[in-house]
Amino acid sequence: MSEERPLSAFSSSESADTETADDPEPPAGVAPATVTYRWQPAGSACENCGTSTETQWLDDGAFVCPDCKDWA
Secondary structure, three states: OOOOOOHHHHOOOOOOOOOOOOOOOOOOOOOOOOOOEEEEEEEEEOOOOOOEEEEEEEEOOEEEOOOOOOOO
16 A cells, blocks of 8 residues: 655746736637527527517527527
8 A cells, every 4th residue: 555645745936927808809710619508597589479488599689489590
């Protein structure tokens, strides 16, 4: 069996040279992600038919229920 050692035996006393920023800049040429689906536990009205639904998909810039989503 190996000898037990405290966790402090594995840490370095030198601080790491890391760069931190509150609001890091995204890399040049990278497009932000587009949200295509949302879930709202209380439900929300479909922007096409008005039916309240928990799950909505982005379709032509509007969040719609699964029945109104053009799946083609």
